[in-house]
Amino acid sequence: MVSAQLHLGVAIDGAGYHPAAWRISAVEPAALFTAGHYLRYAKLAEAASLDFVTLDDSLALQPGGEGVVRGRLDALLTLSAIAPVTSRIGLVPTVTTTHTEPFHVSTSVATLDYASRGRAGVLAVPSLTAAEAAHFARRPAPSPEDGDAETAEVLEVSTRLWDSWEDDAIVRDAATGRFIDRDKLHYVDFEGRFFSVKGPSITPRPPQGHPVTAVYGDSPHARAADVVVTRADHLDAVRATAARHPGAKVLATVSIVLAETEQGARDRQRELDALMPFEPAGLSFTGTPAQLAAELPRWAAETGVAGFHLRPAVLPDDLDLLAGEVVPALRAAGAFRSGYAGTTLREHLGLGVAVNQYQGA
Amino acid sequence: MTKQIKLAAHFPGVNNTTVWSDPASGSQIDFASFEHLARTAERGKFDFLFLAEGLRLREHAGKILDSDVVGRPNTTTVLAALSAVTTHLGLAGTLSSTFNEPYEVARQVASIDHLSGGRAAWNVVTSPDAFTGQNFRRGGFLKREDRYARAEEFLATVRELWDSWAPGTLVGDKENGVFARDPGRFVHSGPQFDIAGEFTLPRTPQGQPIVIQAGDSDEGREFAAKTADVIFSRHGTLEDGQAFYHDVKRRLAAYGRDHGELLIMPAATFVLGDTDAEAEENAREIRLQQVRPATAIQFLEQVWSRDLSDYDVDGPLPEVDPDPDAEPLTWGRVRHEKDPLETARRWRAVAEEKKLSIRELVIEATARQQFVGTPSTVAATIDEYVQSDAADGFVLVPHLTPGGLDEFVEKVVPHLQERGVFRTEYAGPTLREQLF
Ligand SMILES: Cc1cc2nc3c(=O)[nH]c(=O)nc-3n(C[C@H](O)[C@H](O)[C@H](O)COP(=O)(O)O)c2cc1C
Numbered sequence: 001m002v003s004a005q006l007h008l009g010v011a012i013d014g015a016g017y018h019p020a021a022w023r024i025s026a027v028e029p030a031a032l033f034t035a036g037h038y039l040r041y042a043k044l045a046e047a048a049s050l051d052f053v054t055l056d057d058s059l060a061l062q063p064g065g066e067g068v069v070r071g072r073l074d075a076l077l078t079l080s081a082i083a084p085v086t087s088r089i090g091l092v093p094t095v096t097t098t099h100t101e102p103f104h105v106s107t108s109v110a111t112l113d114y115a116s117r118g119r120a121g122v123l124a125v126p127s128l129t130a131a132e133a134a135h136f137a138r139r140p141a142p143s144p145e146d147g148d149a150e151t152a153e154v155l156e157v158s159t160r161l162w163d164s165w166e167d168d169a170i171v172r173d174a175a176t177g178r179f180i181d182r183d184k185l186h187y188v189d190f191e192g193r194f195f196s197v198k199g200p201s202i203t204p205r206p207p208q209g210h211p212v213t214a215v216y217g218d219s220p221h222a223r224a225a226d227v228v229v230t231r232a233d234h235l236d237a238v239r240a241t242a243a244r245h246p247g248a249k250v251l252a253t254v255s256i257v258l259a260e261t262e263q264g265a266r267d268r269q270r271e272l273d274a275l276m277p278f279e280p281a282g283l284s285f286t287g288t289p290a291q292l293a294a295e296l297p298r299w300a301a302e303t304g305v306a307g308f309h310l311r312p313a314v315l316p317d318d319l320d321l322l323a324g325e326v327v328p329a330l331r332a333a334g335a336f337r338s339g340y341a342g343t344t345l346r347e348h349l350g351l352g353v354a355v356n357q358y359q360g361a
Numbered sequence: 362m363t364k365q366i367k368l369a370a371h372f373p374g375v376n377n378t379t380v381w382s383d384p385a386s387g388s389q390i391d392f393a394s395f396e397h398l399a400r401t402a403e404r405g406k407f408d409f410l411f412l413a414e415g416l417r418l419r420e421h422a423g424k425i426l427d428s429d430v431v432g433r434p435n436t437t438t439v440l441a442a443l444s445a446v447t448t449h450l451g452l453a454g455t456l457s458s459t460f461n462e463p464y465e466v467a468r469q470v471a472s473i474d475h476l477s478g479g480r481a482a483w484n485v486v487t488s489p490d491a492f493t494g495q496n497f498r499r500g501g502f503l504k505r506e507d508r509y510a511r512a513e514e515f516l517a518t519v520r521e522l523w524d525s526w527a528p529g530t531l532v533g534d535k536e537n538g539v540f541a542r543d544p545g546r547f548v549h550s551g552p553q554f555d556i557a558g559e560f561t562l563p564r565t566p567q568g569q570p571i572v573i574q575a576g577d578s579d580e581g582r583e584f585a586a587k588t589a590d591v592i593f594s595r596h597g598t599l600e601d602g603q604a605f606y607h608d609v610k611r612r613l614a615a616y617g618r619d620h621g622e623l624l625i626m627p628a629a630t631f632v633l634g635d636t637d638a639e640a641e642e643n644a645r646e647i648r649l650q651q652v653r654p655a656t657a658i659q660f661l662e663q664v665w666s667r668d669l670s671d672y673d674v675d676g677p678l679p680e681v682d683p684d685p686d687a688e689p690l691t692w693g694r695v696r697h698e699k700d701p702l703e704t705a706r707r708w709r710a711v712a713e714e715k716k717l718s719i720r721e722l723v724i725e726a727t728a729r730q731q732f733v734g735t736p737s738t739v740a741a742t743i744d745e746y747v748q749s750d751a752a753d754g755f756v757l758v759p760h761l762t763p764g765g766l767d768e769f770v771e772k773v774v775p776h777l778q779e780r781g782v783f784r785t786e787y788a789g790p791t792l793r794e795q796l797f
Pocket of ligand 1: 412413414415455457485486487488489575576577578579580581582593594595628
């Protein structure tokens, strides 16, 4: 029996997920603040026809002191800067939802979708820390529950704003002097618990209609987005999350340390942890590419997830092995597609066409 | 001394200078259009590409205005994307100091500066506009008289954040495990912003990205004189431009700034032809397409604050006066006519003297500086304007998207270069190096 085809996204943050990665990696620290660094990894992921790359973000410095990577570029702008020079890979930045204006969230994700011709997604994350709140000083940090509830509102209003222009709203009718048919533009009139937005958007409906929306599924309040990423650290909890979100593509986070031999992988893990001990969130894997390629389909079958959000320990090392060895092995086993079937991220993920809630309203 | 001319390309956003009905007019929103204009501007060795911003669709008489070009992408996102397809062109975006917060603007502009290798610019505008505020958490919270108090402290805060990684903060010592030492610490305590913490980005290639100002009031000019690198103005004609230029440059000394530290770049359009007469004819036709009958009436209603739909656009101006107390009929457009009764008086006089219909009057009243002629005439005129201190250069607004700048770059730029007043090679990788 051919196993189900997995969906695979990969994190390309900093020098890798492990806090000591920057010390091992051949990459120069200053390169982390250039577009070329992220372009290189997006191209590696694209050559392997992975579904998407993610880039993490927050409105505060990463914690951890002088031994870890601190500072980062705006994730959405960084992926925008690689959008025109890649062609298939999905681009999923983290976008914060607490202090950032929902209207700006909606138009910036729509614009990433235009710049990438239909490859944008957004991982919506609340800003829960006091440090972030102090950078704005307009409101205290929300409780986790309120942060999630507000994130759900931000995604709701974003989707409404994307739909606020019907696809054929621009008519350019010289005879009547109308550039747009205003009957095909809609006020969203959103009134939520946390904010209100009048609409319509200033940006016409993006190429995908709805860029792919993703949230972390750790919280029971998380709204069912297109994609739910779970950082649960054992298979039972992953299975429970997948069961809670039957309407979404649930992906489980797996942090990976790879080497050609099992011993080699353990040695790398030890070397990293000796520099800085670290427990990553989500599932962890240390071993050979062949072992990972065998494990992933098994985990998917056991838990019911649609695929994985992979986090290489060190860039580019673990990504090289992932793209060069794990993916071919998955393909050989029939667990991963041989190339891109379509051009949009929705197509990669099998999400179907986004229906406009206002069409003909 | 011969001045070197500065040139920027305006992506025509939402306005009636665009001729959207022309078959050569392409998408206002597809990224390919932005890429085309940016590549053309860079081929022409322009200083920067410029994006305006409007955060709510305009309404007229209670309905979304459907006659002008509508729809635009998010400013910083499209600039970041453009950084990937250009190498030297400056990338300037308009961001309101009202509907944003300093930490985010500082981060976005600094990110673009890093991603582009030092080519970012921020046009600081103030929008004291409750209508636009309905799209934001903040709502319409700012009174008009407070807009520059917020803008000024906003910019000062942003600059503190840009400076917050002292030289040497990014250590990157793999051996000893020191990535960064004490990064981004800041405390800003003022009447508008009381914030503290750590900024997330190292000092950018330009250190301080370029700051542009585009407000015309006395406070706006003072703000620019005190702190901006460039003013984007509407004063492009020779006399008006010279008056504005002298007024603003005169203000610099009070802030200990030099004449050359603030560049004045008015908006301007251009129309070319094989002969001057042909160019004039082209210009007339373009203006007629830009100011269609419906547009002309809407423009008049905007000043009159009355329904004027029964008037004939080819007939005389209405005999009825503007209603000075009425709510504005048009929302979302910057209002340049502060005293409608006085404006109406002035326009009636002009229309009577030149025998202009409503449409012809609007064509005249909404005209910006237009350079019309053969490529060599246009080059000579631009040069003359700059040498006689009507401007330091211009922000050119093509009437066709995205190909409208092509012929300027192919035909006019070489004349400017031959005259020795415009660069043939970029000075260096950063926008600051092109401008100063
Ligand atoms: C040439 C020019 C361009 C402007 N462009 C924008 C713009 O793109 N977006 C915006 O919100 N406001 C724009 N403005 C408005 C100004 O930022 C400001 O709100 C307005 O001019 C009122 O301020 P003032 O009284 O100082 O002129 C522009 C103004 C001028 C003169």
